[in-house]
Amino acid sequence: MADQHFDGIKIRNLYKIFGSNAAAHVEAVRNGLSKAELNETFGHVLGLKDINIEMPSGCIQVIMGLSGSGKSTLIRHINRLIDPTAGEVLVNGVDVVKMNELELREFRRHQTAMVFQKFALLPHRNVLDNTLYGLEVQGIERAKAVDVAMCWIERVGLKGFESKYPNQLSGGMQQRVGLARALANDAPVLLMDEAYSALDPLIRTDMQTVLLDLQKEIRKTIVFITHDLDEALRLGDQIAILRDGEVIQQGTSQDIVLRPADDYVANFVKEVNRGRVVQVEAVMVPPRADFSPNGTTIPAGTTIEDAMRVIAKGPDGDVAVVGRGGKLIGVVNLRQLAGAMVNSHGAVSQHDASLARAL
Numbered sequence: 256m257a258d259q260h261f262d263g264i265k266i267r268n269l270y271k272i273f274g275s276n277a278a279a280h281v282e283a284v285r286n287g288l289s290k291a292e293l294n295e296t297f298g299h300v301l302g303l304k305d306i307n308i309e310m311p312s313g314c315i316q317v318i319m320g321l322s323g324s325g326k327s328t329l330i331r332h333i334n335r336l337i338d339p340t341a342g343e344v345l346v347n348g349v350d351v352v353k354m355n356e357l358e359l360r361e362f363r364r365h366q367t368a369m370v371f372q373k374f375a376l377l378p379h380r381n382v383l384d385n386t387l388y389g390l391e392v393q394g395i396e397r398a399k400a401v402d403v404a405m406c407w408i409e410r411v412g413l414k415g416f417e418s419k420y421p422n423q424l425s426g427g428m429q430q431r432v433g434l435a436r437a438l439a440n441d442a443p444v445l446l447m448d449e450a451y452s453a454l455d456p457l458i459r460t461d462m463q464t465v466l467l468d469l470q471k472e473i474r475k476t477i478v479f480i481t482h483d484l485d486e487a488l489r490l491g492d493q494i495a496i497l498r499d500g501e502v503i504q505q506g507t508s509q510d511i512v513l514r515p516a517d518d519y520v521a522n523f524v525k526e527v528n529r530g531r532v533v534q535v536e537a538v539m540v541p542p543r544a545d546f547s548p549n550g551t552t553i554p555a556g557t558t559i560e561d562a563m564r565v566i567a568k569g570p571d572g573d574v575a576v577v578g579r580g581g582k583l584i585g586v587v588n589l590r591q592l593a594g595a596m597v598n599s600h601g602a603v604s605q606h607d608a609s610l611a612r613a614l
């Protein structure tokens with residue numbers, strides 16, 4: 256299980272420029288030289304510019320952006336598969352950039368685990384032997400490694416498949432093995448680079464559920480790269496959106512959907528089903544003096560969609576939103592909730608519209 260005292264990941268003033276004389280251009284980039292200018296004038300590629308992200312221990316940090324925005328470059332700095340041109344990458348308080356070779360090897364082995372888009376399973380090893388591979392590399396005795404691996408195989412829903420080979424499994428099952436293998440290492444940091452992007456939509460949703468369910472217990476610090484906004488909104492405790500190597504917005508799903516930082520983000524979120532992201536606290540209003548509870552209550556943290564389902568079953572009028580200990584913190588009604596589903600462009604997404612009609 257994750258280390259109670261693990262201090263998360265802090266990325267500070269991180270720059271990555273690709274090219275033969277990268278360090279010489281950091282100052283100019285800092286002072287505003289654009290990616291296009293850097294490329295045209297100096298033949299260098301700006302990978303990342305002044306990245307500052309604090310990823311708290313036990314949270315899922317999503318990094319999202321279009322192709323070429325710098326997502327892979329960023330995640331690869333966390334286990335230093337890429338050296339930065341400038342900046343710090345603190346993992347549990349230690350700067351990965353300053354580690355020597357031996358420290359780095361130990362760090363990669365014990366502090367981080369990766370899940371890859373293409374699964375990266377060893378074809379000649381069965382599910383069990385793929386899962387315990389990392390433990391074997393660490394020199395852990397076979398019987399213990401088998402115990403640990405079997406536990407994770409069961410947890411990812413693959414009990415009974417231990418002796419199957421990767422080519423006997425579907426993509427979703429192979430990715431379950433990838434996840435079990437990563438978790439068997441018991442590293443506090445889990446790096447997932449487009450881990451679900453190769454899966455069919457339904458399998459992908461299943462795998463998201465598997466991860467969210469496991470995370471309730473394992474509380475790892477997970478860095479999850481995706482170019483899919485729905486996946487980002489579903490998984491991320493925090494989301495950072497990249498464009499051209501820069502973070503253009505950081506926040507929770509709600510922050511991003513309710514307050515997109517610019518047109519680029521607004522464009523991403525315009526088709527989002529807001530009802531599944533926005534929570535009742537963002538919509539509720541203070542109760543009027545004559546408010547009398549009608550017996551229905553909505554706990555804080557409930558999404559608009561779920562709240563609408565509950566309210567639609569009861570009588571008309573305001574319904575209490577309650578916080579911890581059942582304390583009244585506001586009221587909502589069906590009309591307010593339906594209004595909140597209308598996106599900032601004044602249109603209702605197709606899903607929202609059909610839900611509203613059904614209620």
Ligand SMILES: Nc1ncnc2c1ncn2[C@@H]1O[C@H](COP(=O)(O)OP(=O)(O)OP(=O)(O)O)[C@@H](O)[C@H]1O
Nearest residue numbers: 273300301302320321322323324325326327328329
């Ligand atoms: N080794 C390299 N040499 C030169 N440029 C590179 C190198 N690796 C990445 N880049 C450039 O850095 C930028 C960021 O690339 P990166 O692969 O991190 O983006 P990404 O968001 O992960 O994209 P994708 O979703 O397509 O993987 C791009 O402009 C890319 O061309």
